[in-house]
Amino acid sequence: QQGEVSNTPEAHDQSYLCPVTVGGQTLNLDFDTGSADLWVYSTLMPTSEQRGHSVYNPDSSSSSNAQSDNSWTIQYSDGSGASGTVYADKVVVGSVTATSQAVEAATSVSSAFIKETHNDGLLGLAFSSINTVQPTQQTTFFDTVKSTLAKPLFTAHLKKGAPGSYDFGYIDTSKYTGSITYAHVDTSNGLWEFTASGYAVGSGSTVATPYDSIADTGTSLLYLPTEIVAAYYGEVNGAMYDSSQGGYTVPCDSNLPDFVAIIGGSRHTVPGSYINYAPISETSCFGGIQANDGIGHSVFGDVFLKSQFVVFDGSNSPRVGFAKQ
Ligand SMILES: CCOC(=O)c1ccc(CN)cc1
Numbered sequence: 332q333q334g335e336v337s338n339t340p341e342a343h344d345q346s347y348l349c350p351v352t353v354g355g356q357t358l359n360l361d362f363d364t365g366s367a368d369l370w371v372y373s374t375l376m377p378t379s380e381q382r383g384h385s386v387y388n389p390d391s392s393s394s395s396n397a398q399s400d401n402s403w404t405i406q407y408s409d410g411s412g413a414s415g416t417v418y419a420d421k422v423v424v425g426s427v428t429a430t431s432q433a434v435e436a437a438t439s440v441s442s443a444f445i446k447e448t449h450n451d452g453l454l455g456l457a458f459s460s461i462n463t464v465q466p467t468q469q470t471t472f473f474d475t476v477k478s479t480l481a482k483p484l485f486t487a488h489l490k491k492g493a494p495g496s497y498d499f500g501y502i503d504t505s506k507y508t509g510s511i512t513y514a515h516v517d518t519s520n521g522l523w524e525f526t527a528s529g530y531a532v533g534s535g536s537t538v539a540t541p542y543d544s545i546a547d548t549g550t551s552l553l554y555l556p557t558e559i560v561a562a563y564y565g566e567v568n569g570a571m572y573d574s575s576q577g578g579y580t581v582p583c584d585s586n587l588p589d590f591v592a593i594i595g596g597s598r599h600t601v602p603g604s605y606i607n608y609a610p611i612s613e614t615s616c617f618g619g620i621q622a623n624d625g626i627g628h629s630v631f632g633d634v635f636l637k638s639q640f641v642v643f644d645g646s647n648s649p650r651v652g653f654a655k656q
Pocket residue numbers: 346361363365366407408409411443444447450453549550
C-alpha cells in the first residue's frame with residue numbers, strides 16, 4: 332500500500348497537524364520524526380483536560396483491544412510530556428492502514444500541550460527502539476506498516492504558512508525541484524541522525540565543519556552549534572542574545588541573510604525570511620535559528636524542513652534525503 336495525508340501548520344508554523352483515524356475516530360496529530368510513540372488525547376483523561384480537543388474513546392471503538400499490562404510515559408526536550416495506557420486499534424493515515432497499531436491513550440498530559448487546542452496527540456516517526464511503552468515496547472505506525480509499503484520510506488513536504496503533506500511508500504517527484512541528496516543515518520540513538528558537513532551565512536563563503544544533527548518534524552526551530560549561531564547573528568544588525576526570552580532576537584524589520592546547510596555534499600538553503608520566526612514585541616522578533624546547547628546534537632526542525640522536500644528512507648541502510656521544494 333501507499334498514501335498521502337495533508338498537514339496543516341499551526342500559528343508561526345510551530346507544528347504541523349495531520350488528520351488520522353483511530354478506531355474510526357478522527358484526531359489531528361503532530362507527526363514527529365523526533366519521537367516514537369503514537370499517543371492521543373483520550374476519554375481516560377480528566378474532562379477538563381479534554382476540553383477543546385478531539386479525543387479517542389476506546390470504549391466506542393469496535394476494534395480496540397486493551398493492552399492492560401502496558402503503560403507509557405514520555406518527556407520531550409521542551410519539558411512537555413504525557414503518560415497513559417495502551418490499546419491496539421486500527422489506525423488509518425491517508426489511505427495507509429495499520430490494522431493493529433499500538434495506540435497510547437493518555438490519562439495525563441502536561442499543561443504545555445493542553446493549550447495547543449488543535450493538537451490531539453503525536454504520531455512518532457523515529458525508530459521503534461525509543462518507543463516508551465513498558466514492559467512490551469511497541470512499534471511506530473511507520474514500522475507497523477513498512478513491510479506493506481511499495482517502498483520502505485516516507486516523505487515530508489512541510490510548507491511555510493500553507494498546507495503540505497506526508498507521503499508513505501513513494502516519492503512524488505512533483506513535490507521538489509532538482510535532485511535529492513542523501514546522508515547516511517546512524518540509528519543508534521533511535522533518531523534520524525546524520526552529519527552535516529558545513530554551512531554558509533548569506534552570500535558568505537562555505538565553512539567546512541561537521542556537526543551531528545537530526546531531522547525532526549516535531550521541533551519548530553533550527554538548533555545549531557553555538558559558533559555557527561553566533562556567526563549567523565553576527566551578520567544581523569540589532570540581533571542580540573536575550574536571556575529573558577531564552578534565545579536570540581532580531582529587529583522585526585531585519586532583512587535576514589539566508590542560512591545554507593551543507594548536507595550530503597549539497598547546499599540546502601533556508602530563506603532569511605524563515606528565520607524571522609515570531610514577534611515578541613512591537614519591534615523584537617524571535618530568531619528561527621537558536622543554539623543547540625544542552626541538546627547534544629543539532630536539530631533540523633520545521634524552520635529548516637519547510638524549505639525542503641525530505642525523504643526518510645527506512646530501508647536496511649537508513650538515510651535522509653533533501654531536495655529543494
Ligand atoms: C507546546 C506543547 O508541546 C508540543 O506541542 C510539542 C512538544 C513536543 C513535541 C515533540 N518534539 C511536539 C510537540
